[in-house]
Amino acid sequence: MVGFGKRIKRKAPKGWESLMLDYSLLKSRLEMASEVESLDGSQHGRTDSKVALALRNSFQHLLDSELEKVLAHYSLYSARLCSRVEGLKAETSVASQFFRQGLGPSELAELTKDVKTLAELWVEQAGKLRMLLQYLTLNLEGLRKILKKYKKSNAVGVSPRPGLVTLRLDHPSLPGGFVEQGSFLPLDMVEQINAMKDHDELVEASQTVRAALLELDAMKRQLSEAAGRSGGKGRIVGQSIYGAFSQEARNHGSVQRSLSMLRSQLSSLEDLDAVERRARAAAAVITPMAHFETRAAIFTPAPPDHAAYATVPGLLINLASAFLYMTNYSLVLPTNEEFLEHIGSRGSMAGVCVGMADITAVFVSLLYGWWSNRSFKQPLIASSLLCLTGNVVYCFAWDAHAGIALPMLLAGRLLTGMGSCRAVNRRYIADFVSSKRRTAASAAFVAASAGGAAMGPLLAVPLQNIQDFKIAGFSINSITGGGYLMAGAWLVFTTFLQAVFVDPPRDDDEDVSDDDTEDQAALESSPDVEDSLSRPLLGPATEDAQKPFNMRPAYCCILSLFVLKFVQQGMISSLPEFTHQFYGWRSAFIGGFLSILSLSMLPVNFGVALGATVISDRQLLLSSEVVSLLGCLLMLSYGGSFPALWAYVTGTVLVYAATIVMESCSMSMLSKKIPKSLSRGTCNAGLLATQAGSGGRFFGNMSISFFGSLIGKHLNTPEAIVKFDHLMFGSLVAVTLIGFAFTLSIFRSLK
Structure with missing residues (x-):
């Protein structure tokens, strides 16, 4: 699509525009590499093949850094979102247990306020969930489009290399139905890419949001009934979550606003499945692969x-x-x-x-x-x-x-x-x-x-002919x-x-010249010494390290x-x-x-x-x-x-x-x-x-x-x-x- 570079910015969640995959920049870099390689292969001009190789690698480095940017933001934001959802789930469970106990009028009023607060918080998390799913869908779609465009361009793709990540794109319009594009990303990125592709934690968070809203629905209906019986002033006007807690509660504008917001969010949650399907569809065609000599x-x-x-x-x-x-x-x-x-x-x-x-x-x-x-x-x-x-x-x-x-x-x-x-x-x-x-x-x-x-x-075959001797x-x-x-x-x-046999030299045994002292010190300060082609441009989010590994x-x-x-x-x-x-x-x-x-x-x-x-x-x-x-x-x-x-x-x-x-x-x-x-x-x-x-x-x-x-x-x-x-x-x-x-x-x- 011609206007995808503008569309990805326009549809980006508010405030996240700079965190999106920069499709326009990737496209321009790709066109530059493609033009140079076309010139190199034409009869009218000849350019240095090293320049074409440098431009090709330059595009891949840019794509890698853009992908790392998206992964870093997704990992950080999804970790925070899932942590907050788990915290709200625990608070909702406490409120539910408290509700099952015998409540007096004052406790009933207090619990009503707590449920109203929880409803507002769940509304907020549901909005963030939809925003992150939209972010995920747009970026995966951008990744798919740029890989597809790379395959169809004149530029020669970077070959898969052992020890680095390879991105595989399956699409019926491609020659052979797929393309495997090498990268300069280290293999530990496969786990992060797969986590974003599968986004199981977001699916689980979506289910948790739904369950919590249903639980709040039941609690509010019962609170409405309890308030009507205890106060005698209110009456039950319906069994829906959109009904009032009591006549007194309906007089509070804040509660009404909360219910109105919850009604709107429940309506939007009905298309969460559609949002999730779009995210999975965008992710299904991209497969990161690790090349090991296993x-x-x-x-x-x-x-x-x-x-x-x-x-x-x-x-x-x-x-x-x-x-x-x-x-x-x-x-x-x-x-x-x-x-x-x-x-x-x-x-x-x-x-x-x-x-x-x-x-x-x-x-x-x-x-x-x-x-x-x-x-x-x-x-x-x-x-x-x-x-x-x-x-x-x-x-x-x-x-x-x-x-x-x-x-x-x-x-x-x-x-x-x-x-x-x-x-x-x-x-x-x-x-x-x-x-x-x-x-x-x-x-x-x-x-x-x-x-x-x-x-x-x-060896047992020729050895059977040996005659015994001492x-x-x-x-x-x-x-x-x-x-x-x-x-x-x-x-x-x-x-x-x-x-x-000669023992390979150890890093601490190598001679370092005066000119290389500064570079060597920088290398020694790194926990994993890797060359510039495989070093991540952005480190993994700290929250991601706290996730339990299956x-x-x-x-x-x-x-x-x-x-x-x-x-x-x-x-x-x-x-x-x-x-x-x-x-x-x-x-x-x-x-x-x-x-x-x-x-x-x-x-x-x-x-x-x-x-x-x-x-x-x-x-x-x-x-x-x-x-x-x-x-x-x-x-x-x-x-x-x-x-x-x-x-x-x-x-x-x-x-x-x-x-x-x-x-x-x-x-x-x-x-x-x-x-x-x-x-x-x-x-x-x-x-x-x-x-x-x-x-x-x-x-x-x-x-x-x-x-x-x-x-x-x-x-x-x-x-x-x-x-x-x-x-x-x-x-x-x-x-x-x-x-x-x-x-x-x-x-x-x-x-």
Whole structure:
């Protein structure tokens, strides 16, 4: 609309004209950028592309600052309005309780005055509510129009960038039906934009206003009746709120004015629904999006270019660390049962053997998180040496005496878990990789972890050909060979790490020239050092910080991460036990199956990325929980017989694929639902996600040994293994149902 710039000023609430989105200024800036870019691409003139880029960024900076201005005013005013509404609600409740008591003539007159005062105050708040809704509608409409105009102009839009907010506009008149416009706003603005878009607090305030006016209506009618009965002078002229309290009350002009104002406001409140619908319609087409590398459990914006200290050798070392650890972790899965039988222990102890690495990983990640505040090289060296030692102790357990073999085996796995340095690997990417390289680095981290998880079981295939022999009294065979191989790999890695890796510089270690002293002091005074492209121009309102944050969606994501790892690890760790007893699979075949299973999830990840463009995270999460439940049910034994091979394999694939989807969805939603306080620092959302996953793996592994101990004998009879099947997969079904029920209970909050 041509005259929208004038219309937004004309229809702005009185006194708020300067607080509106400056549509006219944005339009003129856009036209300037568009003209320059048109000139740059024409045959008649040529201008510097840097000028066009500067004008394009200038428009986006202006749009960002205008949006921040609107957000700041909305946050401040809505917080005050909602606070006042809650206060009036409490006062109205007190008056209502007082009215229910027995009242004398004097108390009745006093209460009548109080109700009249409350009516005036509610009238005032209702007017402010309509004014704020009008402000919201006009500004969102202006934002929609300027984004639409930007898309249709010759100016090239700013591309979305990881670590910054992206605004998505859906409109049928646009090519493709939508446009995604990058911004320079930090990710914590997504929460504020969504709060203004949804304006749930205003909807609730509107409902409160309506309820209060209805309550005052009832109180005034009853006060009118009570006044008529007690005074005998008045009579009831009607049952409406517009009736008089009493003949004496009608003689007071102030009361009449109050009732007249209330009558007018009640009439205007009848179109509050229409005002609200207009606000929601204006908001529905605008969607702020956060770009995180959530698949790698990274929830912080990328560092500015001047602080992106990551080097290629540093990245490769951290990726190699993640790959080697996941290989080491999953290496024992196919051979656990044979190792335990050799040392005279139950096969069901395989869960404890694998889980020992998880229990230490849960606690040691806190230490590594704190340690990485000071150094990256030291925790990387410590973790690799712990993994090396853990593998050697694990292998020595093969030749140990019966009394100490099992403790040595568990100690070896315990030391391996202490070498879990994935929190440091993740943080290196989060803190020191620039936004341009961060997506690739995060994808490489996920690929390295997945490759390690596949490589561990796959090693069982070539290692089965090793002929048993001894060196210095220690056996090397198809089972211990993998441990010695990993010990050698960690030794090479540690040597390379010591020679090549250099710790990134810390801010307090950098040299500052005399010319930069003043700028450096300004940076140090800021709690969050960010570059000018991502720093908010206006800080959040103080009242907004006092609003309680809804943590239920974050709890749901954390619970989902725990449940999926519990189910996934419980199924994988118990797979050798079941497949050996059910179908006679040997270690090499089990290792090959697990490796193929891990590698086959790469297409699943690609499918999730495509599906997420048309299906919401919450719908994908709920659907994957149902698929996981179906997979567990397929692996259950029915009628005392073993599950059919097709049912067991299909169930395994369904559960593994579903848990991969659950992880992607949970990470994505967690990135959108975490409070700002958990987005940075040592104990951040990434660490919470890691802890939840490690805890789920630990309890999934422990459940195998727990159920084995309940049966109380070796799992070498059909009856025992069928009972174990019922207990194991029954527990996976129960845990999945708990996660599904919680997700369903807060499904609306996950929007």
